Amino acid sequence: xxxxxxxTVSKQNYLxxxxxxxxxxxxxxxxxxxxxxxxxxxxxxxxxxLAEEGINGTIAGLAEDIHLVLDFLRTDAQFxxxxxxxxxxxxxxxxxxxxxxxxxxxxxxxxxxxxxxxPTKQVGTYVKPEDWNALISDPDVILIxxxxxxxxxxxxxxxxxxxxxxxFREFPEYVANNLDKTKHKKVAMFCTGGIRCxxxxxxxxxxxxxxxxxLQGGIxxxxxxxxxxxxxxxxxxxxxxxxxxxxxxxxxxxxxxxYACRHPLSPKEMQSKKYVAGISCPYCYDKVxxxxxxSLIERQKQVALAKKRGVAHIGTQQKRVFTYKKSLKQLDN
Numbered sequence: 615x616x617x618x619x620x621x622t623v624s625k626q627n628y629l630x631x632x633x634x635x636x637x638x639x640x641x642x643x644x645x646x647x648x649x650x651x652x653x654x655x656x657x658x659x660x661x662x663x664l665a666e667e668g669i670n671g672t673i674a675g676l677a678e679d680i681h682l683v684l685d686f687l688r689t690d691a692q693f694x695x696x697x698x699x700x701x702x703x704x705x706x707x708x709x710x711x712x713x714x715x716x717x718x719x720x721x722x723x724x725x726x727x728x729x730x731x732x733p734t735k736q737v738g739t740y741v742k743p744e745d746w747n748a749l750i751s752d753p754d755v756i757l758i759x760x761x762x763x764x765x766x767x768x769x770x771x772x773x774x775x776x777x778x779x780x781x782f783r784e785f786p787e788y789v790a791n792n793l794d795k796t797k798h799k800k801v802a803m804f805c806t807g808g809i810r811c812x813x814x815x816x817x818x819x820x821x822x823x824x825x826x827x828x829l830q831g832g833i834x835x836x837x838x839x840x841x842x843x844x845x846x847x848x849x850x851x852x853x854x855x856x857x858x859x860x861x862x863x864x865x866x867x868x869x870x871x872x873y874a875c876r877h878p879l880s881p882k883e884m885q886s887k888k889y890v891a892g893i894s895c896p897y898c899y900d901k902v903x904x905x906x907x908x909s910l911i912e913r914q915k916q917v918a919l920a921k922k923r924g925v926a927h928i929g930t931q932q933k934r935v936f937t938y939k940k941s942l943k944q945l946d947n
Contacts, residue, residue, distance in 0.1 A: 769849025
């Protein structure tokens with residue numbers, strides 16, 4: 615595994631790769647060190663979670679370095695071919711989105727909090743994006759969005775149920791209170807990239823639901839594959855990187871984020887009197903303390919001064935740290 619040289623960084627030269635795979639890894643603890651070493655060797659930053667049920671992560675670096683690490687995962691003998699077909703999704707940025715590299719050991723690679731549930735043991739039926747419309751157009755199918763409430767707010771599939779969860783741990787309670795295996799014979803689920811709904815399908819089968827389906831590759835693969843004129847998707851898809859949201863063909867959407875609370879904001883919401891760039895938005899205006907508001911106002915002054923002088927403000931680093939923490943929350947929740 616040779617070290618890639620680092621060329622002069624140019625615009626859109628940082629590649630972010632989101633990856634996951636459910637696969638039996640009873641020796642997952644032994645894989646932590648070699649993966650950490652490989653990432654450090656190639657100047658990769660981000661987060662990778664390892665558990666007995668598989669791998670899940672988001673990493674970023676120069677494109678050549680990212681592909682060298684992915685090749686290492688897919689081909690190195692110590693991984694016993696478990697990652698040979700490891701899939702990943704890409705996006706580019708002109709700034710590094712992460713602050714450090716950490717390979718973490720976890721009980722689950724996406725946290726449901728129910729002992730024994732894993733797609734490595736049983737899983738629902740994978741549905742390709744090109745077949746998804748036909749499935750969810752079936753009147754007998756119950757369609758469920760397994761993402762968190764703020765993600766659903768900006769876009770979802772037509773007719774989908776919103777569990778209004780704030781973390782994935784709340785999904786079992788939603789199922790217990792709202793679904794009945796004797797009435798809901800066909801259940802279809804989806805999420806951003808496929809990992810959450812894949813785990814949810816395993817849980818649903820464990821609960822006795824017979825026909826359980828989930829969107830292979832998630833919303834992102836659907837938006838990339840299905841033509842907009844044939845799409846049943848409404849709105850935009852929230853993503854956990856610098857793009858904030860994407861539309862069909864994975865084009866960058868119109869949403870931004872509030873610096874104070876990080877809720878996604880539409881252009882209309884940014885016209886609200888409660889929206890002050892870097893300080894508040896309609897979702898947090900009444901929740902920001904006077905002390906916090908004063909701190910945010912001072913920060914914005916410093917950002918403006920730094921911009922006027924043509925230098926980078928520490929806020930840029932803070933944004934990267936937040937993106938890193940946000941990636942951890944996405945992986946865990």
